[in-house]
Amino acid sequence: MALDFTPDDILHGAGGAPSRIAVIGAGAWGTALASVARQAGRGVTLWGRDAEVTREIREDSRASRYLPDVPLPDGIAATTDMGRALHGAEAALIVTPSATLHAMCDQIRPHLPKGIPLALCCKGIERGSGLPLSQVAEDALPGHPIGALSGPTFAREAALGHPTAATIAFPFNFRDRLHPGQSPAARLALALSAPSFRPYISDDVIGVEVGGAVKNVIAIACGMLTGAGFAENTRALLITRGMAEMTRLALSLGGRTETISGLSGAGDLMLTCSSTTSRNMSLGTQLGRGLARAACFEGRPVVVEGEVNAPSVMDLATRVGVEMPICAAVNAVLHQGAPMEETFARLWSRPLQGESGTLGVSLSNPVSHSARRPQAKPAP
C-alpha cells in the first residue's frame, strides 16, 4: 500500500512527536541513535550493561569502545539502570544484538511505560523459532506497537553527522490510515529527524525486517568471494541475485517489492556489500582469504549478525518454501563445514533459469563452472 501523506501531514498531525526517547543498548548503533535523537532535540536516556561505557557517555560525551574519536552531544543520560532508562519514555529503540531480543523483552517489561511504541533496530530472525523479531517482541510485550528501524546506516558515519537515511516501519491500523501523520511510524520519524538524519515512513514491517536480516548473509558471501580474489562482476552478481532471494522471502511473508528496492533492502544491501567497514563483509573477506573461522573472531567483541542469522534465515526460508541458494551456501560454509570453493562453484553450475522466475524455464547447465581462486591475487 502506498502511504499517501505529505511531510505537512506529519508536522501538523503528529500531535507531538515523542519528546523522551529511551535507547536500549549502548553499543555502536545504540550510541549513534542516541546521538541522532539528541541532535534532533529529544530528551534521551541510553541503557547499557557496562558501567564504564555509560559513565563515559554521560560524563565525557565519548564512547571510546564502540565509537572511538566520535564526539557525542552533551545530555545523553546513559545508565545501567533499566528503570531509570525507561522512566517517562514516550518511545523506545531496542538496539542490542538480535540474539538477545527475547531476554531484553523480559528485562524491559517491568519498566515499560504503558503502550509506548518500540522500534527494533537490530537485524535478524530468531534462532530456533524462525520468527521475525517483530513477532518475538509482539508476543513478549503485548499492548505495545512494535516496529522496525533499518537502512544503510553505518553507526560511525551516522554519529559523525554524515547525511544518512533509514526506514521506520510500524503496522498501520485503521485510525493510522485515516490520520497517517499520527501513526507511531510518523511520530517516531519526526522525533528522530535531525539535520543529517532523514527517516522515511513505512507500514511494511516484515519487508523491512527481511531486508535487514538477509543483507548481512549476502554481505558475508560478497566478502568470501572478494577475499578469494574475485572482483566486481562477482560482487554485482551476488548483490543482484541476493536481492532476488530477499524479494522472494519478503513477498512470501507479505512484504512488498518496493520495500526491498528501498533503503532497508537494496540500500542496506549495497552499503553492506561494498565496504569492509561492514563487519559482515569483513568476516567474509577474512574467511575468503583462508583465515580459520575461530581466528576471525579473535579480538572481535562485536556482533556479526549474518553469521548468527544465516541458520535462522535458512530455517525461515525452508519453512515457507523459498529457495535462497546464496544464503544456503553461506550457511553451509559457516555452520555445516562445507568447503567454500566447491560450495560456491555449485552455485554457478545450477540449472539455467529465467531471471524473474516467472518464465518457468529451467535448463540443465552443460558447463561445470569453477569458483577456484583466480590467478591474479588482489593486494592484501
Ligand SMILES: NC(=O)c1ccc[n+]([C@@H]2O[C@H](COP(=O)([O-])OP(=O)(O)OC[C@H]3O[C@@H](n4cnc5c(N)ncnc54)[C@H](O)[C@@H]3O)[C@@H](O)[C@H]2O)c1
Ligand atoms: N553498528 C552498526 O553500524 C549498525 C547499524 C545498523 C544496525 N545495527 C544493528 O544493531 C544491532 C546492535 O549492533 P551494534 O553495532 O550496536 O553492536 P555492538 O557490537 O557495537 O554492541 C552490542 C551491544 O549490545 C550489548 N550486548 C551484547 N550482548 C548483550 C546481552 N546479552 N544483553 C544485553 N546487551 C548485550 C553489548 O554490551 C553492546 O552494548 C545489531 O543487530 C546490528 O546489526 C548496527
Ligand SMILES: O=P(O)(O)OC[C@H](O)CO
Ligand atoms: O557492520 P555490519 O555489517 O553489521 O552492518 C552495519 C549496518 O547493518 C549497516 O546498515
